[in-house]
Amino acid sequence: MATEVKVPTLGESVTEATVGEWLKQPGEAVAADEPIASLETDKVAVEVPSPVAGIIGEFTVELGDTVEVGSVIARIEEGDGAAAKSSPAPAPAPAAAKGDAGKADTASEEEIANLPDEKSGDGSVTMSPAVRRAVLEHGVDPTTVKGTGKDGRLTKEDVLNAAKAKGSSSPAPTPAPSPSPAPAPSAKGERRVERVKMTRMRQTIAKRLKGAQEEAALLTTFNDCDMTAVIEAREAYKDVFAKKHGIKLGFMSFFAKAACLALKDVPAVNAQIDGDEIVYHDFVDISVAVSAPNGLVVPVVRSVDQMSFAEVELAIADYGKRARDGELTMEDMKGGTFTISNGGVFGSLMSTPIINPPQSAVLGLHRIEDRPVAVNGEVVVRPMMYLALSYDHRIIDGREAVTALKIMKEAIEDPMRMLIDL
Structure with a gap:
């Protein structure tokens, strides 16, 4: 049955x-x-x-x-x-022979379907359709590649990395002399089009972000921040911090605690609109944007205002790992009163982030670069970062937004403020 x-x-x-x-x-x-x-x-x-x-x-x-x-x-x-x-899984399709100019670049659906699915003693490996296609197209033996996905499963990135390593380690074949003319090379400038259905997560991201633009009165205010003090603090205490707490001291904990100062002083930035009412929060739950295989996700670090720097770093690191492994739950994503998005890790110099409804504000961080600035009447080179605070103008006035961002800037430039609650 x-x-x-x-x-x-x-x-x-x-x-x-x-x-x-x-x-x-x-x-x-x-x-x-x-x-x-x-x-x-x-x-x-x-x-x-x-x-x-x-x-x-x-x-x-x-x-x-x-x-x-x-x-x-x-x-x-x-x-x-x-x-x-008892029935052995079908063997992987053989890789295309080197120099076989007539081999098509795209694997057929039949070849993809014949690849093994279940990891077992005979060497077969669990693979999604996208991974199977990559295995066939790049001629990679999946049993020789260590998977980095959940439960050791192969990802497309694993296959591509293995293909690159294989290409770099194999010497280029020497063409054998032949009186016959070489086959004509493929036409230069060949253009291809591929259609891939949007995942449900990507569809939801698109719908929510577009809805935020249509519903909220979005505005962004900018400031720049001298990162010298934070960089010096990290350099001075990074080894002791890592030894005591088992986690690296990063920039995110500094900005999370700086945001707590600002949100406590300017409650509207930590509030949200519900119908014709404004809901204020006496706690700070920060949604931290992290990259996942299927798109950007924003798990929530709760009660950040009650946490230590180490607790913030540990929570963010845990969410990042679980996002990469696909282990985040719905409860992890629920709520949040404010968002921090760090585009600087990807090299962004400046951006205008979009709020995460029903929240009313989001802080955008960017890359740190040495720039000449005037300090006490002299031009000096300092590590600077642009900060961007996007907010819903329906609930947050310009004065409140600028004040909140200024508090964050001052806390980063003088971290002692975070210790004595200034």
């Missing part, structure tokens, strides 16, 4: 998701509570575990389908999986 696999509860107010990846295939053995599928919700990826041990019978939905909570996506047949395990 087959057991149905249903879409689990995805989180508060989340009723549907998209089938993003099958982690098992029909005919394969599965243990109880072992993930068989990955669903993409508006914010995070959710794995669907098997309710029982047995054999994957059939999928009732297709990859990319939208499914609702409680709907059936697969069936598990009774059995211990002996039959499935």
